[in-house]
Amino acid sequence: MNTHDLTLLTDLYQLTMMNGYLKNGKEKDIAVFDLFFRRNSVITYSVAAGLEQAVDYIRNIRFTDNDIEYLRSLGLFDEEFLEYLRGFRFTGDVYAVPEGTIVFPEEPIVTVRAPLCEAQLLETALLNIVNHQTLIATKSAKVAYAAQGDTVMEFGLRRAQGPDAGVYGARASVIGGCRSTSDVLAGKLFGIPVAGTHAHSWVMNFPSEYEAFLAYAKLFPDACLLLVDTYDTLRSGVPNAIKVFDILRKEGHEPKGIRLDSGDLAYLSKRAREMLDEAGYPDAIICASGDLDEYLISSLKNQGAKIDLWGVGTKLITSSDMPALGGVYKLSALYPKEGGEIPKIKLSDNSDKITNPAFKDVYRIYDNKTGKAEADLIVVRGETIDESEPLTVFHPKETWKRTTFTDYTVRPLTVKIIENGKQVCKLPSLKEISAYAEREKETFWDEYKRLDNPHVYKVDLSQKLYDIKNRLISEIRGENG
Secondary structure: OOOOOOOOOHHHHHHHHHHHHOOOOOOEEEEEEEEEOOOOOOOEEEEOOHHHHHHHHHHOOOOHHEEEEEHHHHOOHHHHHHHHHOOOOOOOOEEEEOOOOOEEOOOEEEEEEHHHHHHHHHHHHHHHHHHHHHHHHHHHHHHHHHOOOOEEEEEEEEHHHOOHHHHHHHHHHHOOOEEEEOHHHHHHHHOOOEEEEEEHHHHHHOOOOHHHHHHHHHHOOOOOOOOOOOOOOHHHHHHHHHHHHHHHHHHHOOOOOEEEEEEEEEEHHHHHHHHHHHHOOOOEEEEEEEOOOOOHHHHHHOOOOOOOOEOOOHHHHOOOOOOOOEEEEEEEEOOOOOOEEEEEEOOOOOOOOOOOOOEEEEEEEEEEOOOOOOEEEEEEEEEEEOOOOEEEEEEEOOOOOEEOOOOOOEEOEEEEEEEEEEEEEOOOEEEEHHHHHHHHHHHHOOHHHHHOOOOOOOEOOOHHHHHHHHHHHHHHHHOOO
């Protein structure tokens, strides 16, 4: 599970375009590309993730002899281009928001400034890596929000779309808010705590449920959490668990609890809680699993379910209600070798698909009284904000919507990660990323994080960027009649 051999993880048209740039003498023109996602009805904010793997991929791009031979066999490329690829190394700059940062539609998550061929090649792999992990981290954040502080475990490996999706999805889920994973390989690779109990098949392999529970308890006397719904949760599962717990206690051990994996989890958990309390086990936890997502967890919470620990699998690891983030990688500026900067824009009849031009920064505006994030401002790179002066931001489409901040602090979101092909920023550990993500979430009002009809967070353009965008639109529309 590494990103050292992903050079050919690209769409063919990236290579054909690179070939064309080389033939037209444009390979040394400097290009700026932004990776961002567009607004949609499901994801209004995201938790940025995948940067560590993206950086590892960029630093290790190498076309091997075997790669060159394969490309030669396609019959598309001449020897000049193949020799160019043989010596290919990334020599540009990469800027990104730190993993765990809350990001919004249209905001650059990653910005690449590099010679045109180099920047072009990165598109497919960066989208693959960042789209997936950001998607799963976002889903995890919503699940954790619904759990209201309860511990959430990631249980999705067997339902993930392949080994990579399972392993890197587990990593992303921890960034979003999960505290452990069932995936042992992810635990080894990323230092994630691993968690799990036993399956229904364990119970079915013994003559009786009681004997299965007792055998498991003897194996793990200090970590005994029993799955109680194989036959009948309330008539046999919980009573047999209590019998085994009594034996553990006599031997000097305290049971961990029980797990429910099916049925009416609200009713069963409340009744099981009563039974455990009456038997003298008020500290025994109740874990729930079984096709959970943020909406079902929220509903169970509202019903007063007595669940302490949530194991979330399929709907988390596949982000079932939105299986793709929809991130894009768009050209925003060119610096030809003759000199000068040329802002670039993509137009569309759909206004949401019109891109923001120029080489950009993003600032987050915080209210000094509350410490809460109030708006983000996308600016032309190099623009500064004087915090001693009032700051007015406006909606980029409905410009009459304006807000003025007087007592505020701004924070630049993007960090330079790679300069001239060399990594210049130490990346944090997964534990540090997870802690940072929790702090990030705390700076946003619940109105922006709620599951249903969340309030729309302000993401506005500076006056300078707004003017550049409208000038380009007018010029292009004028040229095309």
